Amino acid sequence: MSAKLLDIRDLVVEFRTEAGLLRAVKGVDLSIAAGETLALVGESGSGKSVTSLSTMRLIPEGVGRIAGGEILFRGRDGTVRDLVHLPGREMAGIRGSEIAMVFQEPMTSLNPAHRIGAQIAEAARLHEGLGRKAARARAVEMLKLVDIPEPERRAEAYPHQLSGGMRQRVMIAIALVCNPTLLIADEPTTALDSTVQLQILVLLRRLQDELGMAILFITHNLGVVAEIADRVAVMYGGRIVEDAPMAEILTAPRHPYTRGLLASVPRTDHAARAAGRRDRLQAIPGSMVDPLKPPPGCDFAPRCAWAQEACTAAVPVLEGVASGHHARCRRWREIV
Amino acid sequence: MSLSFLIRRLLGAIPLLFGISLVLFTIIHLAPGGPLDVYADNPSVSAEALDQIRARYGLDDPVPIQYVKWLSAMVVGDWGLSIRTGRPVLDEIVLRLGPTLLLGGISMALAFCLALPLGVISAARRGSRLDEAVTLGAFAGISLPVFWSALLLQLIFSIWLGWLPSAGMKSVGDGSLSDRLLHLIMPVTVLSLATIASWSRYIRSGMIDVLGQDYIRTAYAKGRRETAVIALHALRNAMIPAVTVIAIDFVTIISGAVITETVFAWPGIGRLFIESMNGRDYPMLMGLMMMGSVGVVLANIIADLAYAALDPRIRHG
Numbered sequence: 090m091s092a093k094l095l096d097i098r099d100l101v102v103e104f105r106t107e108a109g110l111l112r113a114v115k116g117v118d119l120s121i122a123a124g125e126t127l128a129l130v131g132e133s134g135s136g137k138s139v140t141s142l143s144t145m146r147l148i149p150e151g152v153g154r155i156a157g158g159e160i161l162f163r164g165r166d167g168t169v170r171d172l173v174h175l176p177g178r179e180m181a182g183i184r185g186s187e188i189a190m191v192f193q194e195p196m197t198s199l200n201p202a203h204r205i206g207a208q209i210a211e212a213a214r215l216h217e218g219l220g221r222k223a224a225r226a227r228a229v230e231m232l233k234l235v236d237i238p239e240p241e242r243r244a245e246a247y248p249h250q251l252s253g254g255m256r257q258r259v260m261i262a263i264a265l266v267c268n269p270t271l272l273i274a275d276e277p278t279t280a281l282d283s284t285v286q287l288q289i290l291v292l293l294r295r296l297q298d299e300l301g302m303a304i305l306f307i308t309h310n311l312g313v314v315a316e317i318a319d320r321v322a323v324m325y326g327g328r329i330v331e332d333a334p335m336a337e338i339l340t341a342p343r344h345p346y347t348r349g350l351l352a353s354v355p356r357t358d359h360a361a362r363a364a365g366r367r368d369r370l371q372a373i374p375g376s377m378v379d380p381l382k383p384p385p386g387c388d389f390a391p392r393c394a395w396a397q398e399a400c401t402a403a404v405p406v407l408e409g410v411a412s413g414h415h416a417r418c419r420r421w422r423e424i425v
Numbered sequence: 426m427s428l429s430f431l432i433r434r435l436l437g438a439i440p441l442l443f444g445i446s447l448v449l450f451t452i453i454h455l456a457p458g459g460p461l462d463v464y465a466d467n468p469s470v471s472a473e474a475l476d477q478i479r480a481r482y483g484l485d486d487p488v489p490i491q492y493v494k495w496l497s498a499m500v501v502g503d504w505g506l507s508i509r510t511g512r513p514v515l516d517e518i519v520l521r522l523g524p525t526l527l528l529g530g531i532s533m534a535l536a537f538c539l540a541l542p543l544g545v546i547s548a549a550r551r552g553s554r555l556d557e558a559v560t561l562g563a564f565a566g567i568s569l570p571v572f573w574s575a576l577l578l579q580l581i582f583s584i585w586l587g588w589l590p591s592a593g594m595k596s597v598g599d600g601s602l603s604d605r606l607l608h609l610i611m612p613v614t615v616l617s618l619a620t621i622a623s624w625s626r627y628i629r630s631g632m633i634d635v636l637g638q639d640y641i642r643t644a645y646a647k648g649r650r651e652t653a654v655i656a657l658h659a660l661r662n663a664m665i666p667a668v669t670v671i672a673i674d675f676v677t678i679i680s681g682a683v684i685t686e687t688v689f690a691w692p693g694i695g696r697l698f699i700e701s702m703n704g705r706d707y708p709m710l711m712g713l714m715m716m717g718s719v720g721v722v723l724a725n726i727i728a729d730l731a732y733a734a735l736d737p738r739i740r741h742g
């Protein structure tokens with residue numbers, strides 16, 4: 090594997106809320122190599138979006154801030170810079186050009202007042218100084234790339250004239266227009282129907298083969314990424330609780346939370362569908378830790394079948410399980 | 426959104442205007458007093474003379490008949506004669522329209538040019554000192570009665586300091602550009618202050634709403650910086666809710682800023698209205714109010730067209 094493209098170290102993100110200081114991300118380490126796909130998985134509220142928005146430096150100012158850590162990013166020119174401390178102008182130069190993002194809400198992420206084509210070409214005009222005509226051609230080309238039929242006509246359409254799946258394709262086209270080295274996809278399929286979800290996944294995978302960008306794929310559903318991710322990082326309560334190569338997560342998860350996530354994956358494979366049923370989800374009992382009142386010790390202990398008294402004494406450390414596999418659980422050795 | 430839509434809207438307004446005219450006619454005739462009251466205590470006007478005037482203006486007829494007569498004249502473009510001056514209503518109105526358009530137009534243009542940046546900046550810097558100052562100023566501007574601020578300005582700048590003329594459009598025997606501009610300063614200030622205050626609030630709230638939208642985040646994710654995000658992505662969408670308010674306010678002021686014109690003796694529609702009201706000049710009042718009603722109806726149609734221009738979801742159904 091080549092050198093790291095993105096290397097997040099000990100990231101801490103805080104929000105000021107009416108109820109007090111909320112620590113949404115509590116020391117996250119993540120790294121992605123060029124061309125690699127990393128899945129960041131966890132239930133809603135575990136801090137996935139905050140981690141990805143921090144990487145884009147899009148945490149709403151005044152409300153939240155990156156309180157610690159570094160986000161090292163290797164640019165196209167080969168220099169490694171810490172995005173946390175990059176001046177606003179330089180960060181804006183990276184956004185949309187080297188790091189791009191696709192959001193969860195395709196219905197609301199497009200500007201209702203602008204034509205699709207203009208929205209796709211916007212970043213290219215901004216970063217590459219493309220003229221009006223070249224921008225138009227580029228937009229049509231991108232629409233073709235994301236498999237939208239009649240691209241010339243669609244370029245002239247407005248967002249409300251497109252379906253959710255189409256809009257998410259457009260969002261992908263917007264993100265990829267400058268050929269970024271890192272694509273952050275924050276639950277890009279969660280808001281879509283399951284058939285459309287699959288199409289979008291297939292599309293992303295094909296685009297990665299063609300364009301070679303790295304992908305940080307965020308999801309709360311492990312089943313979604315089994316096909317496309319090289320590695321998985323599991324997040325809970327603002328911390329990474331386990332990370333490992335995809336295959337190992339599926340076959341040998343060591344953290345009780347990861348096991349819970351796996352058990353709650355809806356089966357959509359052929360066997361299940363042929364049987365005309367979807368297996369009952371075994372949801373993890375209990376609910377996501379309240380970030381304003383984290384429990385003592387391990388965040389997951391109150392919901393964990395394996396929890397012992399010692400678990401509530403201190404936050405467990407991320408221990409090496411195998412090469413490239415870590416788990417933040419005192420009892421990982423017993424969990425097989 | 427097309428020509429046929431426009432025609433349909435205009436045709437649709439006709440019954441509405443009929444209804445309005447009926448209500449207005451009834452109300453002004455229900456109000457106590459009449460146009461000839463001014464002569465009632467005047468011994469030099471004989472009873473016969475009064476009867477003659479009454480007959481000439483059709484004031485003897487029952488109110489419904491008067492209405493039908495007025496209406497049938499109106500639809501063929503005859504606005505009638507002013508009882509107070511004896512001159513055609515339309516001529517009087519046209520004469521007063523110029524000064525009102527001048528005062529109202531300048532005030533509205535100024536109000537828009539100031540309200541827009543104030544609203545945008547206070548939305549973009551929500552909660553900052555600047556926003557708090559703008560908010561305070563806006564509430565002061567909205568709650569200060571116009572007559573009060575007008576009189577205060579007159580007191581300070583005309584009486585105490587003597588810098589500005591207190592009333593009228595121009596000085597007797599002058600009328601140069603600078604003289605006219607000096608006369609405009611105070612009425613324009615008074616008229617635009619309250620408007621700036623209210624429009625900046627509408628623009629601020631529209632802007633705050635839009636700045637929280639997902640597509641604004643998308644624009645930042647493309648590498649746009651704040652100024653470009655506001656100018657290219659937020660402004661147009663933020664203006665949509667303010668459009669109707671601005672259009673209606675515009676018409677209201679163009680059809681006569683009654684208080685401002687009265688305090689500053691501005692020879693416009695607003696003062697004509699007060700003069701006509703005092704004299705119960707029915708044909709003139711009806712003419713003025715119908716003009717105002719047509720203005721409001723047109724403003725609504727223009728607001729709809731502006732919506733469509735700003736928002737493709739409306740344009741394309």
Ligand SMILES: Nc1ncnc2c1ncn2[C@@H]1O[C@H](COP(=O)(O)OP(=O)(O)O)[C@@H](O)[C@H]1O
Nearest residue numbers: 104113132133134135136137138139140152380
């Ligand atoms: N703008 C914000 N203001 C306050 N709290 C926030 C904000 N954004 C996220 N949070 C909090 O941070 C935590 C993590 O949220 P998020 O990263 O969105 O979770 P998810 O893993 O579902 O993407 C949640 O508790 C959420 O309430």
Ligand SMILES: [Mg+2]
Nearest residue numbers: 137138275276
């Ligand atoms: Mg999220």
